[in-house]
Amino acid sequence: MEIKLEQLTGADSEALFEFEMKNRSFFEERIPSRGDEYYQRDVFERNHQIxxxxxxxxxxxxxxxxxGEGSILGRLNLANxxxxxQSGYLGYRVGQSFVGHGIASRAVKILLQSADDINIQQIEAKTTxxxxxxxKVLEKNGFKQIEVMxxxxxxxxxxxxxxxYIWRKWNKHNQKNSSGFFD
Known part of the structure; x- marks a missing residue:
């Protein structure tokens, strides 16, 4: 299945809300809930604008x-x-119907390939x-586990x-430090 990353726009609000509603219970089985208020249409729209x-x-x-048809399979963000x-914090989620098809791995790979375009050298992520x-998605894309709380x-x-987890872009100026990561 072909996938692409498209930057979020105001026009995506309704389709994204439907995607979130459809997958709410699936997501909440894997990550802490965003709370009931998040799923109220007016609150969702305010958050979308933020x-x-x-x-x-x-x-x-x-x-x-x-x-390829423009349907939402998931979302991916680089926040903070x-x-x-030149750093940021990665988050992603893929809808229940699309899990197990390598979509998250490919989406993260696309993001990492564009790291220069968005001026990013280091990305942090966390999961449970x-x-x-x-x-597996993170490790497949070169993220290294740094800590379990x-x-x-x-x-x-x-x-x-x-x-x-942490990912660092390697370039010829970077040198490995004592932990095996590039400085």
């Missing part, structure tokens, strides 16, 4: 993962962009200890911890 402002300001980059350190699929949260009755 994301667009963040994007315009260069603080974040928000994408929709779409197929720090232009000084029980989300093996997300861990001691603190546990309860997600759907299961005790889980957060697992933190």
């Amino acid at each position: 994301l667009l402002k963040e994007h315009s300001a260069g603080d974040s980059v928000f994408y929709l993962i779409k197929n 962009i720090d232009q000084t350190n 200890t029980n989300n093996k699929a997300s861990q 001691d603190e546990e949260i309860i997600l759907n009755g299961e005790h889980v911890k957060f697992v933190y």
Whole structure:
């Protein structure tokens, strides 16, 4: 299946809301809930406008993962962009009907290939200890696990911890440090 990343626009609000509603219970089985309020149409629209402002300001980059027909398969974002350190924080989610087809892995790969275009040298990400699929996506794309938090949260009755990852763009000026990462 062909996929593409398209930057989030105001026109995406309705389709994205439908995507989020359709996949809500699926997402909440894997990640902490965004809360009931998030799924109220007026609140969702306000949040959508906030994301667009963040994007315009260069603080974040928000994408929709779409197929060749333009249907939303998932979303991917690079938030908390720090232009000084050329870093950001990765987040993604793929709809239930599209899991297991390598969509998240390919979307992350596309983002990493555009790191120069968005002036990014380092990306952080996190997932939970029980989300093996997300861990696989990150590791397949060159992210290195850097920490598993001691603190546990309860997600759907299961005790889980957060697992933190980092990706650093290599270039000829970078040198490996003692932990095997590039400085």
